[in-house]
Amino acid sequence: MGLEPKRTVAELAELRELTGDENGAQRVAWTDTWETAREWLRGKVAATGAVEEIDEAGNQWFTLAGDSDKALLIGGHIDSVPNGGWLDGCLNVMAGVEVLRRIAADGKPPLTVRLVNWADEEGARFGRSLFGSSAAAGSMRDQDELRQRRDANGIALPDALREHGVDLDRALDAQKQLESAVAYLELHIEQGPVLESMDLPLGVVLGTFGVERHQITWKGQAAHAGSTPMDKRRDALAGAAKLALEIRPIAAEVGEGAVCTSGGVVCKPGIVTSVVETAEQLLDQRHLNAGSLARLLSLAKEASERFAAEEDIEVSWERIWSIEPILFDAALIELADQSIRDVSGTAHRLPSGPLHDAAEVARAGVPTVMLFVQSLRGLSHTKLEDTRKEHLEMSVEALDRLTAKTLEELA
């Protein structure tokens, strides 16, 4: 029985019916609906003969033994954000199931093949994304902090995990899962507009952007909107406004896909009758090259100091979070490129703006690559998220070809 990409599309629709509602997907990790999805997945994989194991971090593994213990991994995540889309995360899982079926039908593979459904990629309930993959990668270093986290109802993260059989103190034992891994493949919707704007179904992902995320606080002086002449003001909003516009020439100057976003400004006192005293501005900067990312940050800091001097206000920076760029494996990128050309004729290489479990696996030293399939209107994390059915089918084919080429290369 060969590959049936149409079946993947039908199964994704089935999963949507089972675990979504009129507002979208509801497979938030560490909930009953998520367990329903995992149980449903278990049933789908059963016929392949792959053996299930849930590791110490809650990741769900299905292993098809091969001639060698060395393992090729295919990964995705069946959890979603609340009111999420029908493809984010679970496309990878279901395409992986279809590839497993094709391999199982072909007889014992040269390498062991493992499908992993990572636990809590989205971090929707507790605000900690990439939970399961960071545990397996050994990069989870925030367990003390995680112990304090609570969901919106005040339930502590360790208590919620325990209900799903996971002991936070032992989550890092999941690291042993990657010991035998020689390659990691992940297919994902792009969640951005690049492939659609180029009219291409598929792309090879070069790596995930490094991220610098800061809160910038501008401090001026509150003053009455009526009684304070324009030249006597120290307006904190002016600093934030200048920087919100300046990040665009900065991104253009650094180039090579650089993105900078000011996602919000909170003004205090924030009333119509007062000059803004304090403006708290969010800034997110991303680049695939570590040096370029550092340059984005230093240019923004220089600009902010210039603006503070111009406006006679103060500026201070606080890092919220950062991660270095993670580059995928050159040899696997070549194989992915060939696989896409086989299926669609043209391949495009692009960085990933969002993080993915693949980044954690790559950080752990496992050769990794990702495929992107076009997203309509770049929308994700909404029920409006969509991809053309023919593109979904092509993406399953491309993942299958990439798996076959990788098995051949590494056998």
Place this chain on the structure above:
Amino acid sequence: MGLEPKRTVAELAELRELTGDENGAQRVAWTDTWETAREWLRGKVAATGAVEEIDEAGNQWFTLAGDSDKALLIGGHIDSVPNGGWLDGCLNVMAGVEVLRRIAADGKPPLTVRLVNWADEEGARFGRSLFGSSAAAGSMRDQDELRQRRDANGIALPDALREHGVDLDRALDAQKQLESAVAYLELHIEQGPVLESMDLPLGVVLGTFGVERHQITWKGQAAHAGSTPMDKRRDALAGAAKLALEIRPIAAEVGEGAVCTSGGVVCKPGIVTSVVETAEQLLDQRHLNAGSLARLLSLAKEASERFAAEEDIEVSWERIWSIEPILFDAALIELADQSIRDVSGTAHRLPSGPLHDAAEVARAGVPTVMLFVQSLRGLSHTKLEDTRKEHLEMSVEALDRLTAKTLEELA
């Protein structure tokens, strides 16, 4: 017994002790502390022989009968914002008491002289400023809306007023108080930095600014901060940022004291990982000239449409509130100017950015003028509000001279 300006300063300090705490003045209208202040004021005026009357809007009048029924009014407000300053509003009242004492000591005046302590100038509890003066002026046209207003504890405005003897339905009967008025004089702290920056103790107020107050909504498209290239964004914050900066050249172009303030921007979704979809921006524009005010507004609207086109976003305007400029009486401005020169040698003429009860009285057709005394650092509505004692004393002298000159002129 002549004028004793030092006594006014001492009485203001006494009032601060009686009705303030470590956070500042607490004489919020329609509270027990406000009643305490009114009772204390009653005691201070008693010796002058002025007759007290509380009108249908809660305004407290003290009338010293003169040879004519035509009345010269001196006005202020003893109510404060919570955690307010020791001078805002009550300086005018207490300076007026001192002037009443001087006049009473001099014998029956040629005109009737009335001191009014306006009810609820600040609107601190129910968000409706100039309550008493707008009722007396007959410009209160929002009684239906006022009936619905509640304070932070859910108490309805009409119920709170009733506890202080005021029936909202009859508040406009206070209009009869202005029938005999031939002049209205008000002294106030500047609440801005202009006089201090010119090193002048006193100024003549030309009128109160007209105000245009709008909420501007910019609508773009939420998009992932990592996966959306810079040239594919429709960033609502960019529109707000451009306008926050553009209002400065617009104010400079219109000139003559024009002020424009963007007091805040609220961004949605307002998260670090998303381009801003919606930015709600506050804009306040003020000018003493109605045509110039209209020009400020039209220039800002034109600019906003240009920015919306540049950014491929939408912009819409909603008026929050507006008021026309109110010009004070030319003859009284001359008398005020002379009075200040008599006391301090130099007078400066300036508009008032904040509204005052005087604006309501002027709208009602009573010839009106205000005196400003320097505010230190332009601060008001905070316990840090202050004015040098020698300047306070000069301001009492200036009000007294202005009263004397006005009586002489109109007798």
